[in-house]
Every structure is written in C-alpha cells, then in structure tokens.
Amino acid sequence: MEFAQQLVNGLTLGSLYALIAVGYTVVYGIIQLINFAHGEIFMIGAFGALSTWLLFFDGQTSIWVLPVMIVGAVACSVLVAVLMERIAYRPLRKAPRLAPLITAIGISVFLQELVRIGYNDPTLFLSDWNPFGFPSAAQKVPFPQIDHISNEFWNVGGVIIQRSTVFTIGALLICAAGLFYFVSRTKTGRAMQAVSQDPDTARLMGINVDRIIVVAFVIGATLAAIAGVAQGLQVTNINFKMGFLAGLKAFTAAVLGGIGNVWGAVLGGLTLGLVEAMAVGFIPGTFGGSPWKDVWAFAILIIVLVFRPQGLLGAKVVDRA
Amino acid sequence: MPQRSVVAVGASLLVASLALAGCGTRGGDDDGETGGGSSDNKVAKIGVISPLSQDLAALGLGIKNSVDLAIKQANESNAIPGWTLELEAGDDQASPDVGKNAATNLASDAEVVAVVGTLNSSVAQTVQPVLASANITMVSPANTNPALTQGADFATAPERAYPNYFRTCTTDSIQGPFAARYVFEKAGIKEIATVHDKKTYGQGLVDAFTQEYTKLGGKVVAAETINPDDDKYDAVISKIKPSKPGLVYYGGEFPQAAPFSQQMKAAGLNVPLMGGDGIFSGEYLKLAGDNASGDLSTSVGAPIDSLDSAKDFVAAYEEAGYKESYDAYGAYAYDAANAIIEALKTSLADAETAEDARQATVEAMSGVSFDGITGAVAFDEYGDTTSKVLTVNEVDGEEWKPVNTEEFN
Numbered sequence: 001m002e003f004a005q006q007l008v009n010g011l012t013l014g015s016l017y018a019l020i021a022v023g024y025t026v027v028y029g030i031i032q033l034i035n036f037a038h039g040e041i042f043m044i045g046a047f048g049a050l051s052t053w054l055l056f057f058d059g060q061t062s063i064w065v066l067p068v069m070i071v072g073a074v075a076c077s078v079l080v081a082v083l084m085e086r087i088a089y090r091p092l093r094k095a096p097r098l099a100p101l102i103t104a105i106g107i108s109v110f111l112q113e114l115v116r117i118g119y120n121d122p123t124l125f126l127s128d129w130n131p132f133g134f135p136s137a138a139q140k141v142p143f144p145q146i147d148h149i150s151n152e153f154w155n156v157g158g159v160i161i162q163r164s165t166v167f168t169i170g171a172l173l174i175c176a177a178g179l180f181y182f183v184s185r186t187k188t189g190r191a192m193q194a195v196s197q198d199p200d201t202a203r204l205m206g207i208n209v210d211r212i213i214v215v216a217f218v219i220g221a222t223l224a225a226i227a228g229v230a231q232g233l234q235v236t237n238i239n240f241k242m243g244f245l246a247g248l249k250a251f252t253a254a255v256l257g258g259i260g261n262v263w264g265a266v267l268g269g270l271t272l273g274l275v276e277a278m279a280v281g282f283i284p285g286t287f288g289g290s291p292w293k294d295v296w297a298f299a300i301l302i303i304v305l306v307f308r309p310q311g312l313l314g315a316k317v318v319d320r321a
Numbered sequence: 322m323p324q325r326s327v328v329a330v331g332a333s334l335l336v337a338s339l340a341l342a343g344c345g346t347r348g349g350d351d352d353g354e355t356g357g358g359s360s361d362n363k364v365a366k367i368g369v370i371s372p373l374s375q376d377l378a379a380l381g382l383g384i385k386n387s388v389d390l391a392i393k394q395a396n397e398s399n400a401i402p403g404w405t406l407e408l409e410a411g412d413d414q415a416s417p418d419v420g421k422n423a424a425t426n427l428a429s430d431a432e433v434v435a436v437v438g439t440l441n442s443s444v445a446q447t448v449q450p451v452l453a454s455a456n457i458t459m460v461s462p463a464n465t466n467p468a469l470t471q472g473a474d475f476a477t478a479p480e481r482a483y484p485n486y487f488r489t490c491t492t493d494s495i496q497g498p499f500a501a502r503y504v505f506e507k508a509g510i511k512e513i514a515t516v517h518d519k520k521t522y523g524q525g526l527v528d529a530f531t532q533e534y535t536k537l538g539g540k541v542v543a544a545e546t547i548n549p550d551d552d553k554y555d556a557v558i559s560k561i562k563p564s565k566p567g568l569v570y571y572g573g574e575f576p577q578a579a580p581f582s583q584q585m586k587a588a589g590l591n592v593p594l595m596g597g598d599g600i601f602s603g604e605y606l607k608l609a610g611d612n613a614s615g616d617l618s619t620s621v622g623a624p625i626d627s628l629d630s631a632k633d634f635v636a637a638y639e640e641a642g643y644k645e646s647y648d649a650y651g652a653y654a655y656d657a658a659n660a661i662i663e664a665l666k667t668s669l670a671d672a673e674t675a676e677d678a679r680q681a682t683v684e685a686m687s688g689v690s691f692d693g694i695t696g697a698v699a700f701d702e703y704g705d706t707t708s709k710v711l712t713v714n715e716v717d718g719e720e721w722k723p724v725n726t727e728e729f730n
Contacts (some may be wrong), residue, residue: 001563002559002560002562002563005559005562006556006559009556009559010556010557012554012555013556064463101523116374127586136378137377137381138375138378138582139375139376139377139576139604140375140376140576140604140608142607142610143610145610145611149614150587150610151583151586151610151611152587153587153588153589155589160588160589161586162588164587192713225525231552233551234553235552235583235584236580236581236584236610237552237579237580239376239610242552245550245551251670259392276556277555277556277559280556280557280560281556281559281560288550289545289546289552289560290545290546290547290548290556291519293548293556294548307469310605318338
C-alpha cells in the first residue's frame, strides 16, 4: 500500500522534474549550452500564473480560470526566455564555452533578485508605485487554490491520488506527445534535428539557425511554465528561489537520461523522482528518510554515469532535438 | 555592429539595476530613523537583529517595528534625560552566518549599548559570542532553545551560558511539555507523529515534547524530519500516514509548517497539525489555506488582547502606521526593548559615552522588573523570563483563537 503511494508520489515529482529537464536538454542539444537560468524560467512561470490570477480573477477559484493562468504563465516564461536568449546568449554565440555558462549563472541570480525585489515594487525603490497591488515576493506567496483540483483526491483502494498530481502527470504526457509530434512530424521540428546534428550544414541547407535556437528556448520555457503552475497547485505556495533547487534537480535528470536527448530527460526525471520517493519511504535507519533522499538521488546519478557516461538514453542520437 | 550594441545595452541595463538595488538597500536601512528629543542630547543605540527579508520577514519586521515603537515612546517621554535613543536594525535573513555579520557590525558601532534579537535560536548561537565579547546586552523576544541560557547540559547541570543574554519568552523545555500535556490530557489524543526541520528550534521543541508525551503514557508512532529547503513533503506524509497518528506535532516555523499542513490534508491525512510559537503567525493562515481549521499552536504568554496594557500597545502600533503587523513576537520585542530602556535609565545616568555604559547595562538588567504588555517582566539567574504563562491557540476560520491559557509548573 505504502509502496503504491510512494510510486504515485515519485511519478508526480518525476513528472515535474521531467517537464523542466526537457528545457535543459533541448537547448543543450542545439547550442551545447547548459542554461542554468532555466530553473528561473520555471519560477517565472509560476509567478506569471499568479500575476494573471491577481490581475483578472482575484478571489475567484472556479476551474475555468486555470487555462487562462496557464496561458499567462507560458506567456511570461516565453517572453523572459526569448529576451534572455536575445540579450545575453546570442552575442556570446561565438565566445568560448565558459562565457555563456557563467552568463547563465549571472542571469539566474539576476532573475531571482528581480522577482524578490521587484514583484511588489516594479520601479525598484524609486517610488512606492505598485499598480496591481502584488504581494511581496521576498517570502512565500500563497498560490490560488482552484476548485475541483486543489485539496481534492481520489481514493483508489487506500492509495490517495491527488487531482493536482493527475494534473502534473497529465501535463507531462500531453507535452511529451506534443513534443514528439513537433520534433518528428513538423518542418520546424525536423529543422531542429538538423541543427542539432550539424548547425553549419543546416545553415547551408537554408535553415535559419537563429530562429531554430529561439524555438528551442520557447519549447523549454513553455514546458517549464506548465511545471510552474503544476508546482503551485501542488504545494499552494511559490517563492522566488523555488527555481534553484528544482532547476538543479532537473539538470541532474537531464544528465541522468543523457543530455541532449528529449526522451532521456523524461526518463531521467521520472527515475530521479522515483528514487527520491522510494528513498524516503523504504530505506530504514540512519541513511533513510527525507534528509538522505538527495544523497540517494545523486548516488544513482554517479552510478549511472560510471557505467554509461552518455546517460541512460544518451546514445540514441536520432531522437536528439 | 548590432551584436556589440546588444552587449552594451544589456551590460548597462544590468549595471543600472544593480545601482538601483544598491540605493534601495541603503534606503531600507534608513528606516531606523527615530527622531525626538533635543539635538544636543547624547545618542545611544538599541540594535535589532532579526530576519527583515526572506521567508521569516513577517516575524522579523514585526519585531523591528515594535522596538521602534518602544524607542519612539521613550524619546517622547524623555525617559532617559540627556540621551536620545536610536534604532539600528540588522537583517539576519534567519541565517546564522548573516546574523553573525550583523552582530559584528552592531558591536563595532560605539553607540550601540543593547540589542533586541534574534528571532531564531540557531542564529542566536552565533550572535551570542560576538555580542558577549563586546559586553552588549542581548534580549531575545523569541529564542526558545533552553541551551542559550542554561548551557548545553540544561537538563542535568544548568549553568549560565552568557552573562549578557536575556529573553522575554519561555523556553522549549516549558513549551514542548506544555503542548504535550494539552494534547494528552485536554485533547485526549494518545498517539501522535512528530516532524521537525532539523534546526535548533524545531529539534529542541520536538525532543522536549516527545519526552513529556511519552512520560505521560502517549505513543509516538512516527518520527520524521523534513528538509526546510523542500517545497513538497508527500513522501514524508505518505510514510507517516499508515501509522494513523491522531495529531502531527511539528517542530519548526510557518514557512514549512503551513504547506506541510496543507499537503497533509490534500494527501488525505486529516488530523490537526500542532506546532510551537514558530507557527503562531498570521502568515501561517494565508499559506495553509482553507483546510487549516483545527490546527494548533502554543504561544508564549497570555493572548495579547486579554491584557489592558497590551491594548494600548496595539492601539499605539496601529496609530504609528507601520506597514507590517506586529505578528507573533511584536509584544515580546516591545517588552524586551522596554526592559533594556529600564536598565539604561540606571546605566546611562552617569555614563560619559554609550560604550562606557555597556557593562553597567548588562549588570542593571538583572534588577529590571516591571509590568509589561505580556505580563510581569523580570529575569531569573540564567537570564530567562520568570513568567511561565503559555497559551494554546486553534485555527478557527481566518484567525488563531486562544483556547487555553495556563501557568506551567
């Protein structure tokens, strides 16, 4: 019974990691950049959803506001991700590998602090101007609880399946299916595969590489924004540093699955989530329980990398996108 | 070149934002402006070390504002002739390292004679030695770990840890057992689970609770910990659930306790969560959502609106127009500041400079005795408050309602 319950918990956590990990892997597959600011895109998605709710539906909890919140979240994340690519990464396209990496860390810190200081104070101390009455993001901010989703669950033979859980796992399934269709069936998707295999040849074939790179950032940001909403629904609060740990775990998931490979990111995310949940539930004694779950998660990463340095699915270059 | 210009714009944007952020930080520190009194007065400063940003800012700002209020009132009534008091606030971000830096800053300011703070016991552990070496009186409105006053062996061989350290709230060794007795005797719950966040406060509280609860005959069916950086606790909750506790006793503060309570109920574990004074905050209610009803907390002292003197404080606080609520520890911070002001009346009377009065202030503290807004304020030989009144509060809709106030003995 507890096993089934921890399985559900693990899959939920894993789905969340997977949704974020896709963003790391898609961008890495195309420009070999580890975008450490991607965790912040996830955080901005959550705040985008919250802002949409505060602006248009403050106080309402009916289920139809959720799709609008998701649209708001995706819009914010995509906007920030595209700006990030345009302002920070594109000028460094030909720079040594280390420069964009350090830039990414800088952007991560910048975005966190911007949300912390600027969310309820858009002019950053110049005035008290706070046109929309947003709360301070320096501490945890309550996320709206939506009817029929928050706090409700199905009891399947003693195993509690929360509706927010179903939302998270469902979001991963839909996104994965959509991504599969996009990458393998559409012209842009095939262009992405071409760029990831050989950018120079792809350019010679008439593919606009800059546009493909933007598309990769947009895909990552969309999935991260949906993950942000899912996280908000599950834990009912969000904060400016939520992207740091989640981003780190998602990056681990991407490496575990084989960075550059979309299906590897999904598999890696689910594996990591399951390992964490099972470690809390079933490893007894001193080395078990919640304090050690991260240790086990990273131990699995090390073991996998020792025997398969390319990650679980890293070798399947065909699926690289 | 277009690429260059993008770099230039990006870099200048970044520099501009950093510069603005810099201005803001300085602007924030200037909040400690507490005028009043004539300009030829000598200046003595009372410091505050509490979390003014990050998760626990709601509690920390309540402390700062309440001390500010006490200082303003003292200046208005010219409580210490020839001296003007000022507030100097330091942000500890609820982190021991940051708190230590704040303490070092205050200690190097010759005008600082005493400090109100900290909020967290773990921060107090690093702040105590710094302030002790500078002979600065430290009065905490919120530290509840017994070791801070009575040393590491507080249970067997209590020994005063720092002569300059005092507090206006009771300790975990009283709060934990008080909660245990309420749960076992008044609420009649015989099997519970405990969870804590591995911090000094949380662990100490759960240890004290568990000891008394098992002594009374209760059974702890699960004992788990969480990582305070986590947002999701389903795995821990799923582990507790099969053992069917009647209540979950949580050692820690509201930023984790409130989501924990919410996720507990969302996962079908429909029992109350009980915590210490660290969850007794209005923010808990906002974060825990609609299902928090029935959750319990203990708070130190009698409920604030039951005492007449406290009503004056609430009225004055509202009149002063602070942006943030005084929250759980405002009243204790106000009493702590007034205890310091009482001591300063003696120690500053014939002092040349504020720095000269530091040692005298520490000595004068043990003689302080007055009626504060949380009850009688006086300190025993370890620096603990002599008051042992506590209250159990229950979430009832949108607010904490006191259900039981008692003197612990």
